[in-house]
């Protein structure tokens with residue numbers, strides 16, 4: 180594929196920005212589009228507004244090469260990649276408003292031969308919906324424009340490597356769209372590419388995260404059963420996993436982030452009568468923070484003025500992303516219920532999130548200070564920084580280790 184071709188990437192977040200920068204360093208002319216003015220300004224200065232290892236270096240070199248620029252508006256291009264959020268709204272209904280807005284924004288800039296790729300994790304039928312919207316607005320492009328879904332599977336913290344190395348599932352609204360999209364991704368992906376149709380690609384991505392969610396729910400349910408029976412869950416899992424065909428995951432404080440905690444609902448929404456296990460798993464995982472809160476309150480009741488160190492706020496280890504984080508929910512509810520003084524330690528952020536700001540009983544502090552002052556240590560995220568806690572000193576504290584790092 181000729182590298183002088185132009186790509187317009189809509190949405191410059193955790194997926195769009197690394198993708199746009201990578202493509203720019205591979206020789207494509209890339210214009211990244213975002214509605215966030217501050218993000219656009221920072222990127223044009225060669226800086227970043229999110230935390231991801233080595234992304235700052237990549238963006239800087241992409242901008243300096245002259246191949247990447249950011250803008251508030253799309254431009255004419257050969258390829259359009261949509262990487263905007265796909266959250267859910269009330270009642271766990273998919274919220275496609277960002278995808279719809281992104282589609283409307285690019286419609287005036289499309290021309291014959293263009294390929295539109297939806298990378299956002301989307302309910303089944305979304306790629307067809309985008310394609311129909313385009314053709315409704317631009318009837319002259321019928322049969323002359325291509326649309327495909329290429330779901331993103333990267334792991335935050337490893338995005339730059341996985342963007343290139345992961346296998347890809349690519350499904351077009353028709354055969355020609357699939358072929359065009361496979362050709363584009365083959366130019367920068369080292370992993371294998373599996374061509375299919377749009378709906379299969381959409382459901383495959385949703386199923387991957389539903390599978391993860393169901394397995395985590397099993398571990399979380401087990402942790403609650405073990406607590407009820409006064410049995411050490413970490414031991415049970417360790418011993419059960421000695422079985423050659425058993426591999427139970429580690430329980431946690433709940434499931435967060437905007438992928439595993441969201442995507443299974445798109446399957447439930449599409450097929451409510453048949454997705455009973457997937458729905459129950461979501462409910463089990465959503466109930467786990469309440470269980471953790473109950474355990475902390477039980478321990479706090481032993482102290483006159485309990486001081487609780489809450490270690491970690493992000494939805495998983497070693498990242499700064501707090502979206503849908505069960506740890507934030509736990510701290511927020513402990514604060515609402517005035518369970519005690521809450522010393523929050525989150526090495527990846529500089530200020531508390533909005534939900535926890537201006538609360539008299541919540542303070543962001545460092546590990547050493549929280550550790551020395553707290554009566555109770557509630558480990559909510561298994562950040563590498565927390566592994567180094569002094570085991571002898573831990574014995575002097577009441578410890579609730581939701582990730583089993585000190586088990």
Ligand SMILES: NC(=O)c1ccc[n+]([C@@H]2O[C@H](COP(=O)([O-])OP(=O)(O)OC[C@H]3O[C@@H](n4cnc5c(N)ncnc54)[C@H](O)[C@@H]3O)[C@@H](O)[C@H]2O)c1
Pocket residue numbers: 189190191192193194195212213214215218262263264265277280281284298299300301331332333334335437438
């Ligand atoms: N982050 C991940 O690890 C990950 C992994 C796999 C899949 N995904 C999926 O990728 C998609 C994007 O996720 P993300 O993590 O990059 O989200 P994000 O919130 O980090 O970034 C989305 C960006 O899109 C911008 N945006 C919103 N509406 C826009 C519009 N109409 N036009 C232009 N820009 C717009 C936002 O300002 C934001 O900068 C989602 O569907 C998500 O589920 C994310």
